[in-house]
Amino acid sequence: MASIDAKATTQEVEGEPPDRSGVQLPVWDSGSAPGSDVHGAQDENSPPLVPLQALDELWFQVSGTVCNLRCHHCFISCSPENHSFWFMTREQVARALDASESLGVKEYYFTGGEPFMNREMEGILEDTLRRGPATVLTNATLIPERRARALARLRDGSRYSLELRVSLDGIDPEMNDAIRGEGAFHRCMEGVENLVTHGFLPIITCMRSWPEEKTDAMLASFRTLLAEVGYHRARIKILPPLLLGEEARRSRGYEETERVTHEMLHGFDMGELLCSRARLVSAQGVHACPILLDAPSARLEDSLEEAVGRPAALAEQACFTCYMSGSICSNAPAGGGWESQ
Ligand code: SF4
Numbered sequence: 001m002a003s004i005d006a007k008a009t010t011q012e013v014e015g016e017p018p019d020r021s022g023v024q025l026p027v028w029d030s031g032s033a034p035g036s037d038v039h040g041a042q043d044e045n046s047p048p049l050v051p052l053q054a055l056d057e058l059w060f061q062v063s064g065t066v067c068n069l070r071c072h073h074c075f076i077s078c079s080p081e082n083h084s085f086w087f088m089t090r091e092q093v094a095r096a097l098d099a100s101e102s103l104g105v106k107e108y109y110f111t112g113g114e115p116f117m118n119r120e121m122e123g124i125l126e127d128t129l130r131r132g133p134a135t136v137l138t139n140a141t142l143i144p145e146r147r148a149r150a151l152a153r154l155r156d157g158s159r160y161s162l163e164l165r166v167s168l169d170g171i172d173p174e175m176n177d178a179i180r181g182e183g184a185f186h187r188c189m190e191g192v193e194n195l196v197t198h199g200f201l202p203i204i205t206c207m208r209s210w211p212e213e214k215t216d217a218m219l220a221s222f223r224t225l226l227a228e229v230g231y232h233r234a235r236i237k238i239l240p241p242l243l244l245g246e247e248a249r250r251s252r253g254y255e256e257t258e259r260v261t262h263e264m265l266h267g268f269d270m271g272e273l274l275c276s277r278a279r280l281v282s283a284q285g286v287h288a289c290p291i292l293l294d295a296p297s298a299r300l301e302d303s304l305e306e307a308v309g310r311p312a313a314l315a316e317q318a319c320f321t322c323y324m325s326g327s328i329c330s331n332a333p334a335g336g337g338w339e340s341q
């Protein structure tokens, strides 16, 4: 099988991602892909395909679609009742972690639903932090002091970093809870305070629900709010809305013209798209990315080893948001420094 070199990594030192350079990923044979000719040229009538350039990030849908909240903007409509995707077991995650080492994965992400609804989450993080850096995307409403302390212990016992990415959608209960539900603001702020007390610098993510020209003022208000719980110079990432699931009902869905075409990709850096360097593992298989969990077009294979040989198809209109906004899923904000600094 033809192969390509995964991207070289940094030297393996304390706190750095593991050095898994020289890993060979299977090359996607574009000539045999549906909608391609024998030279690999893609059919203009089929969705553009993005090959996996390197498997830098491995994501886990660790709590499926189960969440303790039912936010009005949730793009996969998670809730306590949504059991379309169930929790991953520690054993399922461990199997993918084992496979990931020979595939060159440099860091791991955990999402849901709410990851801390998974009773095995701390054990899962313990297994993960033996292999590389981990980030948990959480609403922080299930982080009492005991859990923040346990997370700090895991962080301190690992050579790799543990990041928490906390969703907060407003600067006060009125604004936040209109989207995230009654009581969510206070519970989230308690979680943030517990994390900060235990030495974490959580990445606060917020969906932009205001006109763009108000962003600077909103950031200033977020900074003031977070400083009140001891979090100074907070890392804040403002996200564009993904017009899927509940958000499509709350605001609007995509317009017919909002989709990625072959023409739009001429000269475009595919590395901007998460699907060129990551895959998502759920209890039901492997998917192109965490945004398209429930899109049939994005379910690639049963196993990670098989899925790395499959390209992602930009068949869904959410791909348009990635195309326009860049790295919405990564920890770092698009375009460099933190927006609050
Ligand atoms: S947006 Fe996050 S916290 Fe809200 S329902 Fe969805 S998964 Fe849960």
Ligand code: SF4
Pocket (backbone or CB within 6 Å): 273, 274, 275, 276, 288, 289, 290, 291, 292, 298, 312, 313, 314, 316, 318, 319, 320, 322, 323
């Ligand atoms: S939603 Fe974004 S990351 Fe997912 S397949 Fe589309 S472009 Fe790639």
